[in-house]
Amino acid sequence: MIDFRSDTVTKPSAAMREAMANAEVGDDVFGDDPTINALEELAAKMFEKEAALYCSSGTMTNQIAINVHTQMGDEVICHEEAHIYRYEGGGIARNSGASVRLLRGNQGRINPADIESNLNPDDPHYPNTSLICLEDTSNRGGGVCYDVKDIEKIRSICIANNLPLHLDGARVFNALTENGMTAKQYGAFYDSISICLSKGLGAPVGSLLLGSKDFIKKSRRVRKVFGGGMRQAGIIAAGAIYALENNIERLKDDHSRAKKVAELLRQHPWIESVLPVETNIVVGHMKEGHSEQEFVQGCLQKDIACVAFGLGRVRFTTHLDITDDHINQLEQSLTF
Numbered sequence: 001m002i003d004f005r006s007d008t009v010t011k012p013s014a015a016m017r018e019a020m021a022n023a024e025v026g027d028d029v030f031g032d033d034p035t036i037n038a039l040e041e042l043a044a045k046m047f048e049k050e051a052a053l054y055c056s057s058g059t060m061t062n063q064i065a066i067n068v069h070t071q072m073g074d075e076v077i078c079h080e081e082a083h084i085y086r087y088e089g090g091g092i093a094r095n096s097g098a099s100v101r102l103l104r105g106n107q108g109r110i111n112p113a114d115i116e117s118n119l120n121p122d123d124p125h126y127p128n129t130s131l132i133c134l135e136d137t138s139n140r141g142g143g144v145c146y147d148v149k150d151i152e153k154i155r156s157i158c159i160a161n162n163l164p165l166h167l168d169g170a171r172v173f174n175a176l177t178e179n180g181m182t183a184k185q186y187g188a189f190y191d192s193i194s195i196c197l198s199k200g201l202g203a204p205v206g207s208l209l210l211g212s213k214d215f216i217k218k219s220r221r222v223r224k225v226f227g228g229g230m231r232q233a234g235i236i237a238a239g240a241i242y243a244l245e246n247n248i249e250r251l252k253d254d255h256s257r258a259k260k261v262a263e264l265l266r267q268h269p270w271i272e273s274v275l276p277v278e279t280n281i282v283v284g285h286m287k288e289g290h291s292e293q294e295f296v297q298g299c300l301q302k303d304i305a306c307v308a309f310g311l312g313r314v315r316f317t318t319h320l321d322i323t324d325d326h327i328n329q330l331e332q333s334l335t336f
Contacts, residue, residue: 002326003305004261007171007199007254007280007319016202016242023238028054028230035234039241043195043208046244047187051216053209054237055228058083058170061194061209063091064222066131068215069164069192072097074130077118081108081140083168084133095226099127107275108138109146112153119161132158135168136175140310143258143281145175155189164191170207174200174279177251191215200251200280201243202320205236247320254280254318260327261316268334270295282316283309302333 003009012020026033040052055061062084066076076092078085080102084092092098103114110132120126132154137143158165167190169175176186187193192211197203209219223229255278262277270290275283286292292308299306309315 001303001305002322002329004316004318004322004330005305005307007317010198010202010319010321012202012204012239013320015246016239019242020204020235020238023234025232025234028233029224033232033234033237035241036230036237039237039244040208042241042244044210046183047193047195047210048184049187049193049210050213051211053216053219053223054230054233054240055207055209055223056205056230058168058194058196058207059088059091060223060226060228061207062133062166062168063088063095064209064219064226064228065166065192065194065211066092066098066133067096067222068218069131069166070096070098071128071130073127074098075101075120075127076131076133077101077103077110077115077129078133079103079105079108079110079135079138081138082133082135083139083170084135086140098130101129106141107144108135108141109144109150110134110154112150112157115154115157119163129161129163131164131166133166133168135170137171137279137281139170139281142275142283143171143174143277143279144275145178145278148179148181151189158191165189166191167193169193170196171199171279173248174251174255177248177255178278197240197243200254200319201240201247203236203240203243206233206240208240250320251280254320254322257322257324257327258282258316258318261318261330264327264331264334265316280318282318284314284316286312286314298336299333302336304330304333 023035044052120129136146196207261282265284271284272287273285
């Protein structure tokens with residue numbers, strides 16, 4: 001089976017497993033797991049943030065950030081397709097008691113002008129706008145990246161209105177691979193950043209939340225409340241360190257293979273169109289008369305796994321376990 005369902009399906013390499021097996025561990029709740037401490041220091045330094053917090057998932061890091069940045073009854077601005085809204089179990093309302101202002105934008109990206117026009121006035125009839133959230137790359141947008149100039153404009157709006165800016169950077173290293181910025185340069189735009197280690201980077205578990213020392217101190221308390229404290233988690237943190245040190249540069253290979261997948265999908269008689277491919281996500285739109293479930297089942301019969309991605313949409317995601325041979329096999333198999 002060739003698994004294109006997600007970049008979360010990757011398996012640790014032999015070298016990563018060796019690093020995990022040899023990891024020094026302690027009790028992270030007490031703050032004395034040396035491998036977790038090293039991971040947090042490494043990531044914070046990369047993005048030039050003061051501190052970092054290791055958590056079990058990107059959903060947790062996002063939800064912790066929202067909880068710290070907002071108060072009950074506040075409003076969060078994000079794109080209507082944002083992961084924090086669509087795929088985190090209603091956590092904004094359930095965990096933080098905040099409402100959401102959803103903007104349309106373009107393929108998961110918010111237009112700066114729309115943010116300005118949707119900031120609530122200082123009026124007790126309205127919820128207090130307290131946080132802007134971006135997602136880069138945009139999952140539902142087909143892995144597209146923000147234009148850096150738009151991020152600069154959004155950052156200026158946040159500064160002018162004394163609003164924090166949070167990044168759901170589940171695939172931020174895919175974005176950095178394409179936009180040419182360093183992590184340090186990119187990190188300067190944001191007050192808090194969530195980065196996922198178990199997607200394109202290939203670690204088995206975990207995400208990191210980055211920010212100021214005061215922000216991370218508050219976040220650590222929220223992680224405890226959410227039940228996210230971990231003990232000898234240095235074993236999995238070692239895999240994350242290996243990923244950061246070895247698996248960023250190779251992301252360009254995933255992007256190249258994703259473009260080849262897009263070419264193959266465009267040739268399929270059931271596919272009407274394919275979203276422009278910038279990184280490692282390929283989204284195809286079905287022709288009328290064919291369903292996304294029908295396409296997924298047809299692929300499964302040819303030992304290809306992809307996912308239905310909403311009404312009339314299918315998604316293929318490339319990752320470090322997809323090889324050129326797999327792309328060649330896909331070309332031979334997409335004949336139903």
